[in-house]
Amino acid sequence: MTILDRYILKRYLITFSVMLMLFIPIGIMIHLAEQIGKMQDNEAPLNEVLVYLGNFSITIGNVLLPIFLFLSVIFFTSKLAGNTEIVAMLSSGISYNRFLRPYLIGASIVAVFMFVMGMFIVPNASIGFNEFQYKYLKKGRQDRVTDNIFNQLNEKDFLYVSRFEPSRDIGYNFTMEHFNDDNILEYKLSAAHIRWIPADSLYRLTSYVKRTLKGETEIVETKKRLDTVFQFKINDLTPVSYIAETKNLFELNEFIDNQKRKGASNINSYVLVKYKRWALPITAFILTFIAVAVSSQKKRGGMGVNLAFGILVAFVYIFFDRVFGTLAEQSGFSPFLAVIFPNLLFGILGFFLIQKAKR
Incomplete structure (x- = not known):
């Protein structure tokens, strides 16, 4: 690994980590401010609240990991472009593909992190998160098909x-x-x-x-x-509506097979959870390349324009993900297509943006 690789990879991982440490506590405080009244009304014990907030940070943080990654790559790459560092790198004879290599390494590291989180750590946190929700925040609501x-x-x-x-x-x-x-x-x-x-x-x-x-x-x-x-x-x-979210990789596969044998009517929602877990690490690569493509060139508006574009893309991505997820859960739409379509669409967008950036 060259000095260039270490330099960009270090910025990649540090910015992503700082983004997580900044925004997750903010999310916890906002959520706590919204729900503190219900917790008090339902007399939630302090120790359970603290455990719940820990589970909340893991569960919600895992969902937002791709968005945090996307914005952090735009942020530090825009700074590199603004300081003309990228121009200097490319002017020294480094190809654009070579310039992308440390981003690919960083995306691989984050993808492995997302995989371990989604398959093994988040399911365990999801148990306590959902149980607390239905016990104190959604008291009286059903958590099952009845x-x-x-x-x-x-x-x-x-x-x-x-x-x-x-x-x-x-x-x-x-x-x-x-x-x-x-x-x-x-x-x-x-x-x-x-x-x-x-x-x-x-x-x-x-x-x-x-x-x-x-x-x-x-x-x-x-x-x-x-x-x-x-x-x-x-x-x-x-089974409870969130049962698939609480099972790790191996337990989820076994659970889905059992539900298929039983002829469960809501099998699509379980399969959708499985495919989303597998697709999450792929989004690390797709969003990384889109972020690099839109922020590696110095623009008149500077970092603000790039971040505005990044936020817009993030909202569009979430919109497509929610729409197709709802279609898979409430209709006969294929869960596989519901997961693959948003990633395929943004993968194509990333390819064209990278080609444009190279030119």
Whole structure:
């Protein structure tokens, strides 16, 4: 690594780190100012608040990492251009591609950091972050899908609940169908209510009916109330809406496979989380090259023009990311395309801007 590489890479990493240390505490203070009233009203303990703020900084910081990186590259590259350092580098015979090499190294380091954060550190922080949100800041709101729940436990057992109340661990209009190896219905359970009794570690069914099919014979068993056990947990009926965010790389893959086998209706939202995690490190390269392309030339307006352009690009990127993410979650739009389209669009933009900067 040459002196030039070390010089630019040092500026790259230091500016990015300073940007994080400046803006994340500001974000914490703004968020705390907005939510302090709810925390006081719901009597959130101080120790839980402090842990929550730590989890908040990790969770939100991970989302904003590409934007911080983008603005920091624009900032220090504009300073290099303003001091005519880039002109001196290129005038000495260094090609523009060679000038980009330390930026590529820096983007690789940040991409690895983003990958480790997104796959392993953020999921653990997301557990406490979301639990605190629903316990103190969104008190009374549901964190689960609660209506018309279909679930496949395995290849033979299928569940249905018309409505589920997480606060009471009770489901209404419960149905369970069991099929044999020949995919023929063997028996069907139904109940007006299914309720988890934690003290006894069992389920209580009311207005219980079991229909067993043996050839052309149907055996009907009814009970006003039945206490029994099942192989599933009550939370398996409907996982929390943020469950995918709380799982690391390996747990998320296993969770998605299980949900696909069960026929989960909101599988797209889980797959979207997975693809976004993989795409996040790629954005480090795309935004780095766009930032270098727009800020490596000295402009009349100076750094202010470059930063204004950077903020505009950041908002457009977030807009596309949100729009296509919503389409994937609420319609049949492919989660893969929802993640790849914004990155592909900005990747093409970065390529053309780099070519223009070279000329």
